[in-house]
Amino acid sequence: MAAKEKTLALGADAAALAAETAIAAGRAGRRKERGAAWIFLLRGGSIVAMIAVWWLLTFFFPPSLIPLPSATFSEVISIVSSGQLFAEMGATLRRVGVGFGIAMIVAIPLGILMGTMKNLESFFEPPVILGLTMPGLVWAVMAIMFFGLSETSAYVAVAVSIMPMLAISLWQGTKSIDKDLIDMSTAFHASPWSKIVDVILPQLISHILAAIRYGLGLAWKVVVVVEMFGFSNGVGYQVVRGFNVFSMKQVLAWAITFLIVMIVVEFGAIGWLEAKVTRWRPRMEAWRR
Amino acid sequence: MAYVHIENAVKYFTREDGSDMLVLDKVSFDTKEFGITCLLGPSGCGKSTLLNAISGLERLDQGKIEVVGGANGTAHGAALLGYVFQDARLLSWKSVEQNLTFALKGMAIPPAEWPERLDKYLSLVGLAEFRHQYPLYLSGGMRQRVGLARGLVIEPEVLLMDEPFSKLDQLTARRLREESLAICARLKQTTVMVTHDVEEAAYMGDRIVILRARPARIVEIFENPLPAGERDVDDAQFIQFKKRLLNTVLKLMETDEVLS
Numbered sequence A: 001m002a003a004k005e006k007t008l009a010l011g012a013d014a015a016a017l018a019a020e021t022a023i024a025a026g027r028a029g030r031r032k033e034r035g036a037a038w039i040f041l042l043r044g045g046s047i048v049a050m051i052a053v054w055w056l057l058t059f060f061f062p063p064s065l066i067p068l069p070s071a072t073f074s075e076v077i078s079i080v081s082s083g084q085l086f087a088e089m090g091a092t093l094r095r096v097g098v099g100f101g102i103a104m105i106v107a108i109p110l111g112i113l114m115g116t117m118k119n120l121e122s123f124f125e126p127p128v129i130l131g132l133t134m135p136g137l138v139w140a141v142m143a144i145m146f147f148g149l150s151e152t153s154a155y156v157a158v159a160v161s162i163m164p165m166l167a168i169s170l171w172q173g174t175k176s177i178d179k180d181l182i183d184m185s186t187a188f189h190a191s192p193w194s195k196i197v198d199v200i201l202p203q204l205i206s207h208i209l210a211a212i213r214y215g216l217g218l219a220w221k222v223v224v225v226v227e228m229f230g231f232s233n234g235v236g237y238q239v240v241r242g243f244n245v246f247s248m249k250q251v252l253a254w255a256i257t258f259l260i261v262m263i264v265v266e267f268g269a270i271g272w273l274e275a276k277v278t279r280w281r282p283r284m285e286a287w288r289r
Numbered sequence B: 001m002a003y004v005h006i007e008n009a010v011k012y013f014t015r016e017d018g019s020d021m022l023v024l025d026k027v028s029f030d031t032k033e034f035g036i037t038c039l040l041g042p043s044g045c046g047k048s049t050l051l052n053a054i055s056g057l058e059r060l061d062q063g064k065i066e067v068v069g070g071a072n073g074t075a076h077g078a079a080l081l082g083y084v085f086q087d088a089r090l091l092s093w094k095s096v097e098q099n100l101t102f103a104l105k106g107m108a109i110p111p112a113e114w115p116e117r118l119d120k121y122l123s124l125v126g127l128a129e130f131r132h133q134y135p136l137y138l139s140g141g142m143r144q145r146v147g148l149a150r151g152l153v154i155e156p157e158v159l160l161m162d163e164p165f166s167k168l169d170q171l172t173a174r175r176l177r178e179e180s181l182a183i184c185a186r187l188k189q190t191t192v193m194v195t196h197d198v199e200e201a202a203y204m205g206d207r208i209v210i211l212r213a214r215p216a217r218i219v220e221i222f223e224n225p226l227p228a229g230e231r232d233v234d235d236a237q238f239i240q241f242k243k244r245l246l247n248t249v250l251k252l253m254e255t256d257e258v259l260s
Ligand SMILES: Nc1ncnc2c1ncn2[C@@H]1O[C@H](COP(=O)(O)OP(=O)(O)OP(=O)(O)O)[C@@H](O)[C@H]1O
Pocket: B013, B014, B015, B023, B042, B043, B044, B045, B046, B047, B048, B049, B050, B086
C-alpha cells in the first residue's frame, strides 16, 4: 500500500517534471524563433530579392541605363580598394558631422526651452514651422550664394536644414515630460543639475534618438545636393561626375557605397547607442509580431 | 522634536473652465509629535493635496503650514522630510537601488552610510533580491514598496505617506504596517499617513483626523486610546475604537447624501 503510494507520487513527480521540461522547451523554442539568426535571414532575403529584381531589369534595358549588378559591384570594389572611398566619404562625413553637431547644439536647448516656456514657444513656433517646410535644396542654394563654394556653406546648409526638425522633436518631447517626477525630485531636494540629468534628459532620450535618425537621413540628402553644385570632392561630386560621363554604373556604385556607410551608421552606431540607453525599457517583442 | 502645524489652510484649484474649486477649507490641526497622524477621508477630498502642501510642492492660497522644531535642518531650511507618494513615482531608467540613492544624494546623506541603509530598507520591503532590477520589470505592489523604501531610507524626521499599503496583499501590508510602527518609534519619527481604511487608521494612528469631502474640512480629531505597542485587531478595546471611527465616517456619508 505504502509502496504503491510512493510509486504514484513518483509518477506525479515525473509528470510534473515532464511538464516543466515541455514548458522550458516551448519557451526556448519561442525565444529562438525571434532569435538573431532568423532576423538576419529575413533581412538577407530582402536584399537578395532586391538584387534579383535589379538583375531581371537588365534584360529589358540597355547596360548604359541599367548595368549588371556584378559590374556595379566590381566598380564598388575598385572604389573601395583604390582608397578613393575614404577620401570622398571622409569629406562628406565631415560635412554631415559638423553640420549635424551645430544643429544639435542649437536645437536641443531651443526645443527644451520651447517646451517649458509658453512665450518662447509662441515666438519660435512660426520660424520653426517655416524652416521645416523649406526644401533642403533652397537652403543649399542660399548657403552657396552667401558663403561661396566653401566648407562653411556645406556646414550651414546641413545645419539649417535639419535644425527645425530637431527642435520640433525636442519641443514636443519636453511637453510630454512627467511633472509628477519633477515634483518627486523636488521633494527629495535634487539639485538642478540632477533634475536635468537624472529626471528630464532620460525622458527625452527616445525623442532625441528619433531626431538623430531623421536628422541624419535629411543631412545626407542635403550634403549631396550641396556637393553637386561644384565642390571638387565628396560623394555628391562623384555622382555628378558619373552623370557627366553618362555612366550609370558609376552613379550606382557611389550610391551603393554611400548606402552601405549610412546603414552602418544607422544600425550599427545609433542602434548600439539606443540599446545602451534604453536598457531599462522592456522590449516590445512581446506584442510585435 | 518635530511636528507639523497646520493653520487655516485654504487651497483652490482651477477647473478646466477657469472657475475656482475650493479643495481645502480652513483646515487646522497639529500632528502628533513622535507618532503617526492618520488622515481619513473619502476619495477626492483633498488628502493628497494636503500632503503636497506640507511637503511644499503645492502652495496654499491662505493660511500656513510649518514644521515646528526640526533638528536636522537641511540646506533648504526645511526639516528633513520624506514623502511616499500615492503613485510610486519611480525613475524608470534607474534601478531599484539607484532610485533610493537618488533620494540619499538629494538629501545629502553621507555616501559612507548608503550601503548599510540600502541593505536595511531593501530587505525590509522584501526587495533585496531585486535591487538591480528596473522598475518597469516589477509588479505594481513591488513598485509601491520601492516608493516606500525610498521614503524610509532617508530616515526623515517627518515622513509623509500617501496610502502606502494600498496595493499590497493583506499579509505583506500587515507586516509592513508593523515594521513602519517600529521604525517610527525607533527613529522618533513624526508621520502623517493618508488612508481610506478605517481599521488601518485605528491600527496605525496615534491621532486620527477625519476629513469630509469637497471641500476638505475637519470633522473630528480622535486620539487613539491604545498606545502603539498594544493594538491588537481582535482586542475588544481596539474593536470599540474602530467602531467609533467607523460610525463617524458613516454618519458623515449620510449627511453628505442629505446635502447633495
Ligand atoms: N493639479 C490639480 N489641478 C486641479 N485640480 C486638482 C489638482 N489636483 C487635485 N485636484 C482636485 O482636487 C481634489 C482633491 O484631490 P486629492 O488628490 O487631494 O484627493 P485625495 O483626497 O488624495 O483623493 P484619493 O483618496 O482618491 O487619493 C480632487 O477633486 C481633484 O480633482
